[in-house]
Amino acid sequence: MSAPVLKIDELVTEFTIRGQKVPAVRGVSLEVKKGKTLVVLGESGSGKSVMLRSIMRVLPRGAHLSGSITYNGDNVLDKSEAEMRRLRGNWISMVFQDSLSAMDPLFRVGEQVGENIREHRRFPKTTIRDQVIRLFGEVGIPSPAARTRSYPHEMSGGMRQRSVIAMALSNTPDILLADEPTTALDVTIQAQILSLFKQIQREYGMTMILVTHDIGVAVEMADEIAVMYAGKVVEYGDAKQVLGAPAHPYTQGLIAATPQKGKRGRLQVIPGQPPAITAMPGGCAFASRCRYATERCRKEMPPHTQLAGGHMTACYKTEDGQALAQLVRQ
Numbered sequence: 001m002s003a004p005v006l007k008i009d010e011l012v013t014e015f016t017i018r019g020q021k022v023p024a025v026r027g028v029s030l031e032v033k034k035g036k037t038l039v040v041l042g043e044s045g046s047g048k049s050v051m052l053r054s055i056m057r058v059l060p061r062g063a064h065l066s067g068s069i070t071y072n073g074d075n076v077l078d079k080s081e082a083e084m085r086r087l088r089g090n091w092i093s094m095v096f097q098d099s100l101s102a103m104d105p106l107f108r109v110g111e112q113v114g115e116n117i118r119e120h121r122r123f124p125k126t127t128i129r130d131q132v133i134r135l136f137g138e139v140g141i142p143s144p145a146a147r148t149r150s151y152p153h154e155m156s157g158g159m160r161q162r163s164v165i166a167m168a169l170s171n172t173p174d175i176l177l178a179d180e181p182t183t184a185l186d187v188t189i190q191a192q193i194l195s196l197f198k199q200i201q202r203e204y205g206m207t208m209i210l211v212t213h214d215i216g217v218a219v220e221m222a223d224e225i226a227v228m229y230a231g232k233v234v235e236y237g238d239a240k241q242v243l244g245a246p247a248h249p250y251t252q253g254l255i256a257a258t259p260q261k262g263k264r265g266r267l268q269v270i271p272g273q274p275p276a277i278t279a280m281p282g283g284c285a286f287a288s289r290c291r292y293a294t295e296r297c298r299k300e301m302p303p304h305t306q307l308a309g310g311h312m313t314a315c316y317k318t319e320d321g322q323a324l325a326q327l328v329r330q
């Protein structure tokens with residue numbers, strides 16, 4: 001089995017809200033293997049983006065990080081800001097949902113991609129220009145040489161997202177972090193961008209962490225899946241296991257709420273809302289929405305239970321289920 005390229009251990013990310021430290025990420029441990037895609041799945045507000053931004057250390061002032069994020073044997077959290085600048089956009093790159101705000105409206109897109117190369121490499125101007133044109137061609141932008149001279153607002157959403165991807169790839173990073181990279185795009189463009197990611201991954205052997213709330217994207221892209229709820233990973237494992245035999249009631253609910261090909265009938269929406277980070281309950285944060293919840297779930301946070309094949313879940317139902325299975329076997 002290949003070693004993890006990136007390993008996150010007990011990551012806690014806190015914000016200061018009205019003078020109080022409030023965690024948005026509450027002890028996340030994850031790893032991603034070379035050339036593989038880890039999809040982080042969960043509803044809005046579950047802490048997916050904050051977790052991804054914690055890896056890059058691009059968080060608002062006052063945010064506090066603890067735990068460890070190991071990349072190339074070093075803890076990213078121990079690096080100086082100068083070391084982080086060398087890492088960002090060079091070894092680890094990020095693509096955000098909103099391509100318009102990812103680009104400066106005042107500069108031509110080609111210049112912005114070129115600038116990202118110049119920041120990290122001492123290449124002559126003409127080499128950089130050629131590289132930008134090559135990158136634009138690679139990400140499927142038609143007439144790449146002409147397009148490098150466009151301003152962001154002159155491009156369609158899909159083309160602009162392609163140029164953001166070109167920027168993220170410009171220094172052939174080891175790891176690409178993508179935060180809802182297709183959410184703002186219409187369905188056909190979404191499919192094109194996802195297949196572009198796959199193609200790039202094959203060609204560059206790149207490792208990816210992709211954040212999404214869309215199970216369809218997870219089905220399409222994931223080697224492994226981490227399901228996040230209220231700042232914690234509640235289920236983690238091989239994509240086929242997590243999607244095919246979801247163990248956590250939240251994952252089961254997410255899947256039941258997703259339209260499936262060839263299946264008719266009403267979708268089962270998960271009732272209620274996730275708790276706000278300022279009002280986190282003591283036990284399992286999903287308990288108030290879970291039809292299996294017991295008193296114990298409301299009082300104590302269930303520990304991680306290992307299932308077969310590295311599949312993990314944090315739910316007393318599974319733990320009790322396993323205990324029952326053991327009793328039956330005895």
Ligand SMILES: Nc1ncnc2c1ncn2[C@@H]1O[C@H](COP(=O)(O)OP(=O)(O)OP(=O)(O)O)[C@@H](O)[C@H]1O
Pocket residue numbers: 015017024042043044045046047048049050051060213276277
């Ligand atoms: N700068 C901040 N200050 C205070 N709270 C924040 C800050 N940024 C994010 N949060 C809170 O942290 C929680 C997690 O947010 P996050 O953006 O990671 O969720 P998400 O799962 O990525 O959802 P979405 O898909 O809506 O972005 C939310 O409750 C959010 O309000």
